[in-house]
Amino acid sequence: MSVAAGVSDAAIAVRDKLRGKIGQTKVKPVFIPKAQRDTIAERERLEEEERQVEETIRKRLEARKIETRQIVVEEIRKDEHIQKALNEDASIEDVDTDDEQNEAEEYESWKNREMARIKRDREERYARLKEKEEIDKVRNMTEEERREWEKKNPKPSLQKSKQKWNFMQKYYHKGAFFQEGGDDVSQSAGRDAIYTRDFSAPTGEDKMDKSILPKVMQVKHFGRSGRTKWTHLVNEDTTDWDAPWATNGPLRTKYNAKMAGMNAPIAKPKGSKKMKDWDTKRDD
Numbered sequence: 001m002s003v004a005a006g007v008s009d010a011a012i013a014v015r016d017k018l019r020g021k022i023g024q025t026k027v028k029p030v031f032i033p034k035a036q037r038d039t040i041a042e043r044e045r046l047e048e049e050e051r052q053v054e055e056t057i058r059k060r061l062e063a064r065k066i067e068t069r070q071i072v073v074e075e076i077r078k079d080e081h082i083q084k085a086l087n088e089d090a091s092i093e094d095v096d097t098d099d100e101q102n103e104a105e106e107y108e109s110w111k112n113r114e115m116a117r118i119k120r121d122r123e124e125r126y127a128r129l130k131e132k133e134e135i136d137k138v139r140n141m142t143e144e145e146r147r148e149w150e151k152k153n154p155k156p157s158l159q160k161s162k163q164k165w166n167f168m169q170k171y172y173h174k175g176a177f178f179q180e181g182g183d184d185v186s187q188s189a190g191r192d193a194i195y196t197r198d199f200s201a202p203t204g205e206d207k208m209d210k211s212i213l214p215k216v217m218q219v220k221h222f223g224r225s226g227r228t229k230w231t232h233l234v235n236e237d238t239t240d241w242d243a244p245w246a247t248n249g250p251l252r253t254k255y256n257a258k259m260a261g262m263n264a265p266i267a268k269p270k271g272s273k274k275m276k277d278w279d280t281k282r283d284d
Helices: 003-023 040-089 103-139 143-152 250-258 273-283
Strands: none
Touching: none
């Protein structure tokens, strides 16, 4: 066999092989991540475990429902048994009451409360009657008698004297609601001690005397990014010198010229013509 014949046989074999591959249908390769490369057996095992977990949960729920029904039935039977026993053995002596044990003490306590109530009502009626008589008496007075009576009976000042605050002390509001106790007549609710404290007293950092600090430190939030520039407006001159009424320009001069008496000298009033005629006649 010659070399040419061997080459032609090899070329024919390659040609036939290529023709066979061209006629076949190729599937496009798809990349599957490593985390998802599970075999069919592994996938079936996981599905079986999920079914077993769901079956276990379902059985537990059914068992719990049966147990709940049994507990409810037992409780109903216990209540029926107790009610039946109470109906059979109930009597008036079984009622626990202590109304008649300390009858004398209860009566004394009630009598003291009743006497206090009667005394309080009488004092309130007397105070209202006295106030009404005083109002009628003042209304029937003349103006001079009323002034004399007010001097002898000054009204008490309801406003408490305000305590002097420290330098740069903060203001603490005492609140607008619930300042008194209950509004019942018997005053059984009382008054909380927290409302009697002094709300103007310094607390926390305000207990320190800030007036002894250097001038640069006598500002709010010293050393912080949000510190203020001024101590308070009492120490600062807030006059706006750029205002129209504070400048001495042509507009201000024109305004003063139009205003009556702005540029006139201040002198003693000369009086009316009638007074002049009276002075002339008297001299004559």
